[in-house]
Amino acid sequence: MSRGERGAGRRAELLAPAGDWECLRAAVENGADAVYFGLERFNARMRAQNFTAADLPELVAFLHRRGVKGYVTFNTLVFADELAEAEQYLRTVIAAGVDGAIVQDIGICRLIRGISPDFPIHASTQMTITSAAGVAFARDLGCDQVVLARECSLAEIAKIQQTAASAGLPLEVFVHGALCVAYSGQCLTSEALGGRSANRGECAQACRMPYELIADGEVVDLGGRAYLLSPQDLCGIALLPELVRSGVASLKIEGRLKSPEYVANITRAYRQALDRIEVADDLASPSAEVRYELEMAFSRGLSTGWLEGTDNQKLVHARFGKKRGxxxxxxxxxxxxxxxxxxxxxxxxxxxxxxxxxxxxxxxxxxxxxxxxxxxxxxxxxxxxxxxxxxxxxxxxxxxxxxxxxxxxxxxxSFAGDAPRFQRPLGLRVWGRAGELLAIEGRDEAGQTTRVLSTLPLVAAQKQALTDERLAEQLGRLGGTPFYLGALVNQLEGALYLPVSELNRLRRELVEQLLALRSRPRRWQMLPATPACAPPPAAVPAGAPELIVLVRSQEQLDAVLTGDIRTIYCELEDGRQYRRAVQRAHAGGAALWVAPPRIYKPGEDWLLDQVRSSGADGYLVRNYDHLRYFASDPCVGDFSLNIANPLAAAHWMESYGLRRLTASYDLNIQQLTALLKTAPPEWFEITIHQHMPLFHMEHCVFCGFLSEGSDYTNCGRPCERLAVRLRDRVGDEHPLKADAGCRNTVFNARAQSGAEAVHHLRAAGARYLRLEFLDESPEQVVRTIACYRQLLNGTLSGTALWRELQLLNQLGVTRGQLPG
Known part of the structure; x- marks a missing residue:
């Protein structure tokens, strides 16, 4: 490709992945407007090859010479003891003049704003933003662009865009590539099963493995379908006109661990499609040739993902979970x-x-x-x-x-060699009169301008006057440069002449000046000091320990009420039962807090209305819409807010007035201790017993494999009739639950206990400790709470506790995420 029909009217940025120099050149030479890339630390693709901080000056200069922006992925959670290193790393990134950072951790957003008031921050898809409230949250945090969750449909994107546009915050959406089955930022599978956190860039891709479907204890014959959690790859090329018309600012290609050929292939296809849209404002379905090339690039089957809405019969074919072609x-x-x-x-x-x-x-x-x-x-x-x-x-x-x-x-x-193959428009304005020097002004597609003057004066033409055609012929000889001749404005007065050699010299000089101008790194403001790593708070002795219990059934609630637990959290599949649960808790002398569904989509206020009508004592908030909706109520932040460092914790506590926060499940005992030493320990709840929520999904396994329906409107609600588990390759059967929003969670088959770490946590000031139950019987609930009481009283050791519960539950209790 040498050039496309491109100009200043482009309405959406094409953003491509660049894992190494070859991928970078593949993206640039095939028409990417911007690339994103990781460095050796703090990015969500730690298994991929990445650039180093030392590469940044050369990398940024190359991109900017070619008119391409570069964004660094800083999209992992950062622990308290890493903040000092993260600050120095960010200073290096900002000083290099990159065009922005894609960030997951709210604490890192605050850190960046403490370093630089104007360096662009893009809220990563790992922030799980699915609504206008999420966009407003990102804006208030200081973000400049928002990457929406991949589960958003075109209709939802359009609704969110209305708010984003009024706030002046551009939206970015994925249009092609691998789809995670779980909401990004909400998948704890790799952490729970292998100690490799997806929120730390170490996803083990358990979603691509086979599972058996167990319903009411019996294996369901699915006719050879076993990859129940492996979505087809996203291909949104046919929907580009609607995305462009919606006003989306950036269209993103996924490229985890992909080859340069993949990057070239997909970038080229979407570049050509976007160029056609600019001309015709429409686009038919991709041709058979284009679809063939897209499938050959990498394909587990191509679909439009969630862009056209939820269709659980199409998203996951379940035949295989690897590349086919x-x-x-x-x-x-x-x-x-x-x-x-x-x-x-x-x-x-x-x-x-x-x-x-x-x-x-x-x-x-x-x-x-x-x-x-x-x-x-x-x-x-x-x-x-x-x-x-x-x-x-x-x-x-x-x-x-x-x-x-x-x-x-x-x-x-398409990307071999050093000569530029993809060119961008260079607009020229030429003026002058006889006896004066010829002036040429060049303006690139980003609006940068430069001007050159001839060394010889213009003279009246006897022949070969500088007509539009002659100027275009000589000045348009831009082969081997990143430019092609765009608009040419000839403002010469009369028929004038200048030697061809001088025109060629002027052309070369103008291009050199413009390339030098483009190569300059962006100069962002840099403050000399930040409050990022403030001195730790004074040590405060921990108060009396308080056990908080989360239940998921009325029977479990009744069991808890037989003891002395004063604060109970409740998460039920049927929100209509909350009022009754609150009444029973109050009758038993306990406060009951309700946990609304973990994800909110536009139009789901009715779910929150249902929760509030229960008259609960408070709410376990899990997303940005909960913050908005329950702003005047007592609230505790749940683990889904991904709080891993004191900067993030301070933002939630100080900006939203939460009572407490639940520490991220990505933290082990050392990292939790570091958090408790750098922020007030009384801010935090620590979950020490639970079935880890592995996958949290828009994909409904109940609907997709136990019905013929496409969504909740026609599936027949098998989730209300059947107890379902997914059996993995080692024989563990992981419970599957649907929430009130019809989203599924796969929970770990084995409960996890941090009992052995409790004395360390108490010594660090931890006071509020949470136990979460899933499908345990009332008797198991009572016995488990009693064991943890004994642990806190010093009459039972942590090791004895998990061993005893293993014998009692016959579930097998691991020591979970807490050990180092």
């Missing part, structure tokens, strides 16, 4: 080292394929095609002798094309 067809015959089929896509010698026998968790047969011939009414594909174990290939297998070397070569050519 393009479907070639079903194997109809096998003869020697050849297979016959009716092809669904083009194929040629050298292409790589894999045979899909319906068991993707096992090693699969595959290789490169050696011969292609038409015989009878079929296409026969031949393979080299010994390449395929034909004992493992069957008629009926699906053949997938996973590699197209010819396409890969074409893509590599």
């Amino acid at each position: 393009v479907r070639l067809g079903e194997v109809l015959q096998i003869e020697g080292s050849q297979v016959g089929l009716l092809p669904d896509a083009p194929v040629k010698p050298g292409d790589g394929v894999v045979f899909d026998s319906g068991r993707p968790e096992q090693a699969e047969e595959g290789g490169r095609i050696w011969t292609v011939e038409h015989r009878q009414d079929r296409l026969w594909l031949g393979f080299a002798r010994g390449e395929i174990d034909w004992r493992r290939v069957r008629v009926g297998d699906i053949l997938w094309k996973t590699s197209d070397p010819q396409l890969d070569r074409q893509l590599r050519q």
Whole structure:
């Protein structure tokens, strides 16, 4: 690609991933307006190759010469003992002149504003922003752009955009790439099962693994579908006109661990589509050729994700959880080292394929095609002798094309070498009169300008006057530069002449000056000192310990009320039962706080109305809309607010007047202790017993696999009839629950206990300790609370507690996220 029909009227930025220099060049040479990249610390792609801080000056200069912005991903939670390092890292980033940082941690947003008043902050999708209240929260925090959660539909994006536009805050949405099944920032699976936190850039992709569906104790036969939590990849190219018309400012391509060929392929397709929209303000569905290239880039199947709304029959096909590519067809015959089929896509010698026998968790047969011939009414594909174990290939297998070397070569050519291949418009204005010097002003697409003057005066033309055509011919010779000639304004007075050699010199000088101007790093304000790492508060002896219990059924509530627990949290699937629960708690002399659904979407105020009508004593707030809706009520911040450091904690407490905060589940005992030493310990609740909520999803497994409906309107509500668990590869059965908003949570099969860490936490000042129950019987609830009472009284050790409960519950109790 040398150039596109691009100009100043572009309405949306195309944002591409850049994991290394090759990916960076692939994005730039295929038309990205901006790239995002991680450094060696504090980014959510720690398993990927990343740039280093030392790369920043060269990287930023290269991008800016090419008219491309660069955003650093600083999108992980940061612990209290890392803030000093984070501050120095941020100062390096800001001084390098990058165009902004994509940030998850609210404390880091505050830290950046303490360092620089004007450095751009983009609220990461890890902030789980799904509503106008979330956008307003980000604005008040000092953010300059918001990346919405990928679960937002076009209709929801349009509603949110109305508020965002009035607040002057641009929105960014994902348009292509892998989809996490769980809300970003709300997935604790890797943390719970493998000690690798997704909020720390170490996702283990448990969603791509197979699971058995267990309903009321029986395995449900799903006909070979086992990848129940693995969404198809997002492909929003056909919806670009609606996204552009909605006013979205940035369209983002996902690229975790992807190759430069992938970056080139997807960036090129979306660049060309956006250019066509600029011309026609519309776009038909992508051509068969474009769709083929998109599928070959990387595909687990392509869908529009949640952009067209929730359809639980389409989002997850559950056949496989890894890259497939393009479907070639079903194997109809096998003869020697050849297979016959009716092809669904083009194929040629050298292409790589894999045979899909319906068991993707096992090693699969595959290789490169050696011969292609038409015989009878079929296409026969031949393979080299010994390449395929034909004992493992069957008629009926699906053949997938996973590699197209010819396409890969074409893509590599798009970014090979040092000469710019993608060009952006350079507008020129030329003026002068006879006897004076010729002046040329150049203006790039970002509005930067420079001016050059001839060394020779203009003279009256005898021939070869500087007409529009002649000026365009000479000044438009911009090959090997990042520019092509855009608008040319000729303001010469009369028929004038200047030697071609002088015009060429002026062109070269103007380009050099403009490139030098573009290469200058952005100069953001930098304050000499920040309040980021303030001295720790004076030590305050911990008050008497208080156990707080969360229950999820009326029976559990009744069991808790038989003891001496004074504060109870309640989370029920049916919000209509809250009023009754509050009445029972008050009759038992306890305060009952209600936990509304963890996610809020536009139009769901009725759920919050239902919660408030219960007359609860307070609310466990879990998102930005809860803060808005329950602003005048007593509130405690839940773990979903991702509070990992004192800066984040101070923001919630000081700006929203919360009673307490729940520490993030990403913190181990050392990190919790550091938090308690750098912020008032009485601010925090620490959950020491729970079934970890692994995946929290818009995807409804009940609807997708236990009904034929698309959503809650036509699914028949199997969640109300069946007890469902997902059995993983090691045999653990993880409970699946639906909330009042029809969102699903997969909970860890094994309860986690931080009992062994309690004495350390108490010594650090922790006072409020929470126990959470899931589906335990009333008897188990009573016994568990009694054990923790004994722990706090010193009559039972932490080790004895979890061992005793293991025997009692027969669930197996791990020591959870608390050990270091």
